[in-house]
Amino acid sequence: xxSQRIVVVGGGLVGSLLATFLVRRGHQVEVYEQRPDRRxxxxxxxxxxxxxxxxxxLAALERVGLRDAxxxxxxxxxxxxxxxxxxxxxxxxxxxxxxxVNHSLPRGELNALLMTSAERAGATFRFQHRLREADLAAGxxxxxxxxxxxxxxxxxxxIVGADGAVSALRDAFEATPGFRTTYEDLGHGYKExxxxxxxxxxxxxxxxxxxxxxxxxxxxxALPNQxxxxxxxxxxxxxxxxxxxxxxxxxxxxxxxETEFPDAxxxxxxxxxxxxxxxxxxxxTRRCEPFCFEDRAILIGDSAHAIVPFFGQGMNxxxxxxxxxxxxxxxxxxxxxxxxxxxxERKPNADAIAAMSLENFVEMSERVGDADFLxxxxxEHRLENELDNYRTRYSMVTYSxxxxxxxxxxxxxxxxxxxxxxxxxxxxxDVDLEAARSLIERELTPFLDRHAVxxxx
Numbered sequence: 001x002x003s004q005r006i007v008v009v010g011g012g013l014v015g016s017l018l019a020t021f022l023v024r025r026g027h028q029v030e031v032y033e034q035r036p037d038r039r040x041x042x043x044x045x046x047x048x049x050x051x052x053x054x055x056x057x058l059a060a061l062e063r064v065g066l067r068d069a070x071x072x073x074x075x076x077x078x079x080x081x082x083x084x085x086x087x088x089x090x091x092x093x094x095x096x097x098x099x100x101v102n103h104s105l106p107r108g109e110l111n112a113l114l115m116t117s118a119e120r121a122g123a124t125f126r127f128q129h130r131l132r133e134a135d136l137a138a139g140x141x142x143x144x145x146x147x148x149x150x151x152x153x154x155x156x157x158x159i160v161g162a163d164g165a166v167s168a169l170r171d172a173f174e175a176t177p178g179f180r181t182t183y184e185d186l187g188h189g190y191k192e193x194x195x196x197x198x199x200x201x202x203x204x205x206x207x208x209x210x211x212x213x214x215x216x217x218x219x220x221x222a223l224p225n226q227x228x229x230x231x232x233x234x235x236x237x238x239x240x241x242x243x244x245x246x247x248x249x250x251x252x253x254x255x256x257x258e259t260e261f262p263d264a265x266x267x268x269x270x271x272x273x274x275x276x277x278x279x280x281x282x283x284x285t286r287r288c289e290p291f292c293f294e295d296r297a298i299l300i301g302d303s304a305h306a307i308v309p310f311f312g313q314g315m316n317x318x319x320x321x322x323x324x325x326x327x328x329x330x331x332x333x334x335x336x337x338x339x340x341x342x343x344x345e346r347k348p349n350a351d352a353i354a355a356m357s358l359e360n361f362v363e364m365s366e367r368v369g370d371a372d373f374l375x376x377x378x379x380e381h382r383l384e385n386e387l388d389n390y391r392t393r394y395s396m397v398t399y400s401x402x403x404x405x406x407x408x409x410x411x412x413x414x415x416x417x418x419x420x421x422x423x424x425x426x427x428x429x430d431v432d433l434e435a436a437r438s439l440i441e442r443e444l445t446p447f448l449d450r451h452a453v454x455x456x457x
Contacts, residue, residue, distance in 0.1 A: 014301030015162030052312030165306035197228025295336030
């Protein structure tokens with residue numbers, strides 16, 4: 001394809017990575033970002049839920065030579081540690097063995113790395129530009145410079161919307177024929193807190209785990225950082241008992257934690273200060289269709305499919321969007337066909353990971369401390385390690401490139417298999433492996449074969 005002038009609206013994680021891809025394909029890329037350049041500022045805490053890097057996202061980074069640089073700023077995480085109300089701990093590994101790990105990544109540092117990479121490749125970033133109007137058919141955009149109030153008008157051959165869950169470019173899509181969008185609020189919000197390192201700089205709790213304090217409608221999570229701290233995220237309902245509406249002062253904050261998360265209280269010395277200073281984030285699921293408008297514009301990442309963060313796949317899904325879009329551009333000699341193929345491929349997969357993320361919210365907040373649930377997970381871990389025809393749904397999502405929609409459907413079959421295998425047993429050692437192999441070959445393997453899904457990864 002001939003070189004095009006491409007405007008990317010949004011200089012976050014996905015917009016910056018896509019800019020690098022597009023410049024390397026010979027296009028002239030300008031990225032317009034509403035916020036100031038975070039590399040020139042000290043960004044305080046507030047809305048930076050740590051990101052989880054997994055195989056899909058890392059594969060996209062590998063394609064532009066950034067995988068090792070990204071891993072260098074992260075911390076490997078091997079499993080979940082659940083904190084019960086009485087202080088007891090339960091651990092569950094993520095993968096088949098210690099080679100399958102997730103990576104806890106600091107959002108701000110990662111975004112800065114991706115922006116710098118895109119600039120070095122040849123992309124131009126323009127900060128503090130808020131999108132005001134977009135004529136998709138004509139390729140015209142109007143921005144307001146937030147530092148000067150100046151109106152900036154731009155023309156582009158192609159337009160990319162990478163401006164996040166609250167996307168201004170998606171608003172322009174809503175005026176186009178056939179475009180549909182919905183938003184489903186989770187009814188919960190989140191707030192960031194911090195577990196600092198010990199005085200000697202070491203981690204205050206186990207550094208190789210995602211820590212979860214599951215309390216039904218309430219949940220606390222903590223992910224490690226390289227400086228020995230943990231980024232902590234508190235999830236509460238927006239309304240009702242023990243909600244953000246109710247927990248509205250120092251005494252209420254302290255009472256909530258002493259009641260629900262007592263072992264976390266000594267770990268968070270600035271609990272009340274951070275709770276009152278940091279904003280409350282919103283959680284919900286954005287769906288839309290199609291992800292493209294003719295051959296002129298596309299939506300990518302959260303602009304197209306914002307999801308709740310409970311499968312750790314939001315960033316990875318967005319990075320995979322970049323890989324798929326570039327592949328479709330390589331397959332086709334027509335922008336319209338490439339955009340349409342990208343939209344057709346990504347829409348069902350985005351819907352599938354959205355559904356799995358919502359399911360994982362229930363799992364993480366309510367079920368990870370349940371004895372029956374833990375038995376099924378330990379049985380699964382045994383099946384995965386001792387049989388060659390089984391990988392968990394979590395593994396398929398996190399450590400492979402199997403399309404999300406197929407992992408989702410396979411997971412439904414697996415759930416039925418596990419329920420049958422776990423009936424009447426109390427320990428994972430009691431599961432009948434030969435019966436398990438036979439059941440898997442009868443119920444799961446035909447589905448995988450039909451869709452050419454390989455479990456060798």
